[in-house]
Amino acid sequence: MTVSAVDRLYLRSAIRLAEKGLFSVTTNNPRVGCLLVKSGHIIGQGWHREDGGPHAEIDALSNSIEDPCGSTAYISLEPCCWEGRTPPCTTALIEAGIARAVIAARDPHPRVAGGGVRALLDAGIEVTEENLSEETDALNPGPLMRGENNRPFVRIKTAISIDGRTAMADGQSRWITGEEARADAQYWRARSAAIITGVGTVIADDPKLNVRDQRYGNAKPLRVVVDTRGRTPRDAALFGEKGRIAIACAKGVVPINRAEMWEQQVGPAIDLAMLLETLSDQGCNEVLVEAGATLNASFLGQGLWDEMIVYIAPRLMGDTARPLAALGFTGMDEAISTTVKSIDTLGPDLRIVLTP
Ligand SMILES: [Zn+2]
Known part of the structure; x- marks a missing residue:
């Protein structure tokens, strides 16, 4: 599925959410934002709030005001798929029953690099990728x-x-x-x-x-x-x-x-x-x-x-x-x-x- 104008709007919102971590996420992880949308309504927003804290996807899922099952996740960066200090976000998205994921950029981290997208696809989640890496790179040059x-x-x-x-x-x-x-x-x-x-x-x-x-x-x-x-x-x-x-x-x-x-x-x-x-x-x-x-x-x-x-x-x-x-x-x-x-x-x- 191609990226629609509405998708792009939500993706930009996810990037704005990621920006909230500009001064509190300075080590280890990238700054990431996530938006959950169901039946045309935003039901959850999250971002990586602080070093060592939960990732944006987990934050959005736990802040969701409705059951995220069947929703679309707009994420400013490909979700992680490996067990770091926190369990992989792909697992959390799959378990929550996300129907579709729209991603602003691939995570070049060698332990992700397409693996996040693959994990979601393998679980039957529809994945749409947009290349907004110019914006996400500016947010995460480190x-x-x-x-x-x-x-x-x-x-x-x-x-x-x-x-x-x-x-x-x-x-x-x-x-x-x-x-x-x-x-x-x-x-x-x-x-x-x-x-x-x-x-x-x-x-x-x-x-x-x-x-x-x-x-x-x-x-x-x-x-x-x-x-x-x-x-x-x-x-x-x-x-x-x-x-x-x-x-x-x-x-x-x-x-x-x-x-x-x-x-x-x-x-x-x-x-x-x-x-x-x-x-x-x-x-x-x-x-x-x-x-x-x-x-x-x-x-x-x-x-x-x-x-x-x-x-x-x-x-x-x-x-x-x-x-x-x-x-x-x-x-x-x-x-x-x-x-x-x-x-x-x-x-x-x-x-x-x-x-x-
Ligand atoms: Zn993650």
Whole structure:
């Protein structure tokens, strides 16, 4: 059966439901929404509400105001078909007597990848697939990247002057951009599983790297300080905020309370690919890099990035100020080319989103 205009409408609603998990589903699972429709009425709505919680399909079935037997399930992503921390959703849908499933995109996870659709078909459920993967991918770039490259989706966030500078020569970098841009930055933090910064930034700026905006609920991304020589000050503002903190050092990603493992040690430069792999193994879907010129250059230079959020303030900071990335290029052939995904005005500033 082909996808009707009504199907598409319900599928979009399922995607909107999935979006409700944007700030609470940041590790392991993708954000998914599910809508149950029977005789032209919505009888159940569900979404993956929080990390480790029930999947969207289970949520919709348990919230259903009528017997879901004979209904159509609109799901933003192919249902899972394997026993993870929760039983497979395909089993729940089959047992509930769903007559038809309309799916917005296949789940590329190697343990699903068409298996969910097959399980439903085998049980005699009619399955209709629409390809809205552009929308669902934007919602779940993390699980996708982890599946393909064994690392989280990496965003680099930076605020620069119109002459491309991020901080004065002495390291001062506060308030380059206006309130709107700073408020926007909270959104990117809130949807991330982890925020990575360098010890240089911690020493110079003493950032909290927390989510203050109440609109994003209780988002508490893991904060990771890349620190090869154990220089993170024990009285850094970071420690005054609730949430997990870890130090990335030669010994790996060490929780902050294991100070003896990272303090005063001298190790080689951190292998960022390894750091990202570790974070992926810990379930981190999207990470945000909020760092200075050195760490930015490492991520950019090694091609370990997927999106760059650049806030540009209409001010000049001069040529002694610090650049966005200390890449040390000498020839034009070394230049890193990017593609502009979007440009927006935020108060007095611009926000440019770039992709590699
Ligand atoms: Zn599931």
